[in-house]
Amino acid sequence: MKLLAELVSIPSPTGNTSKVISFVEKFLTDAGVETRRNRKGGLIATIPGKDSSQHRMLTAHVDTLGAMVKEIKPSGRLKIDLIGGFKYNSIEGEYCQIQTNSGKVYTGTILMHQTSVHVYKNAGKAERNQENMEVRIDEKVHSAEEVRSLGIEVGDFVSFDPRVELTKSGYIKSRHLDDKASVAILLQLIKQINTENITLPYTTHFLISNNEEIGYGGNSNITPETVEYLAVDMGAMGDGQSTDEYTVSICVKDASGPYHYGLRKHLVNLAESNQIQYKLDIYPYYGSDASAAIKSGHDIVHGLIGPGIDSSHAFERTHRESIEQTAKLLFHYVQSVFAQ
Structure with a gap:
């Protein structure tokens, strides 16, 4: 949980992940594990097994939702463009950071232009969209020219304050549990x-991918010997879902279609034989690194498991128990023989 809190506190919107990848790289190096980076900037650790003619691959992604500066307004505020699949209402009122091309960081707040109820009659009814939402920079600026003098420009990355909190009751509340919860689990497993x-x-x-939120983080660097590919990502919660914050979620189908039936049954058998609490579920508006790998043409068996995350792509939360159950299933999975 401490490692997870550290991970979510490192800004890493898709496209700007080098800092968190370096953190992961150091963690594994300190644990005595060799790694290499792929050209996309992701990180791969390989552990030799008894059989080198057949391989497994597990992945979790360290990139998160975020934004870019779309336009510098004449008022000195910023219009943003979203990175990843989420809605503007989920970031209203959030503190953020703007990282310039030179590496300098400024803070700000994401607000509706029509925020003040004392001025704007339609403050509550105005649509939460790109036209109405803006970043208020914590600097004395009143024009686009003054903003540019700070070094802020179109294309600068905007990251959201995670507001991470570990509760006495075992919950972790934070943005970006998708998918840094799974990254933390894999790092501890490798160690x-x-x-x-x-x-x-x-x-x-073990691939720590860095482009999953835009659809292609884990679709490469898959060896020809790879038979099974398991994505470790969040389990989506909501109306009609089985997933909760206390078990490991095993996905049977998402927007890409069903996951491999044989691998799913293997994961269920492992859970039941090792007293691991699990839920089977369908995620209707979801895609993973495993489905991206399938779509890219790799001849593999693919699966998806992960801790249950409430309020995904917004104000996320999970419980220690879900982290533990996911870690247990992965521990037994990597030591098991192929499902086929």
């Missing part, structure tokens, strides 16, 4: 395998 000298049945690759 445990290495520290305890656990021998895996197959050579296993």
Whole structure:
């Protein structure tokens, strides 16, 4: 949980993830695990197994939702363009950071232009969209020229304050639990395998991808020997969903279609034989690195599991129990033989 809190506190909107990748890289290096970066900037750790003729791949993504500066308004405020699939209402009132091309960081707040109820009669009814929402920069600026003099320009990345909090009751509340909760789980798993000298049945690759939120983080660097590909990502909660904050969610289908039936049954058998609490679920408006890998033409078996996350792509929350159940299933999965 401490590692997760650290991860969500590092800004990493898709397209600007080098800082968090370096954090992950150092964590694994300190644990004695060798890594390499792919050309996209993602990180891969490979642990040799008994059988090197067949491989497994697990992935979790470290990139998050965010925004870019779309326009510098004459008023000195910023119009933004969203990165990832979420709605403007989910960031209204949020503190943010603007990172300039030179690396300088400014703070601000994302607000409706018509925020003040003392001035704007339609403050509550105005649509939350790109035209009406803007960033109020915490600097003394009143024009586009003054903003540009700070070094802020179109294309600068905007990241959202995670507001991370660990509660005494075992919850973690934060933005970007999607998918840094899963990244934290995989990092601890890799460290445990290495520290305890656990021998895996197959050579296993762990990809920390950095473009999942825009659809293609994990669709490459898959070895020809890879048989199974398991994405570790959030379980989506809401009306009609089985997923909760206390179990591991095993996805059977998302917007891309069904996940591999044999691998799904294998994961369920592992959960039941090891007293792991799980839920099967369908995520109707969802895609993963595993589905991206399938769409890119790789001949693999694909699956998707993860901790249950409430209010995904907004004010997210999960519980320690969901983290633990997901970690247990992964621990047994990487030591199991292929489902086929």
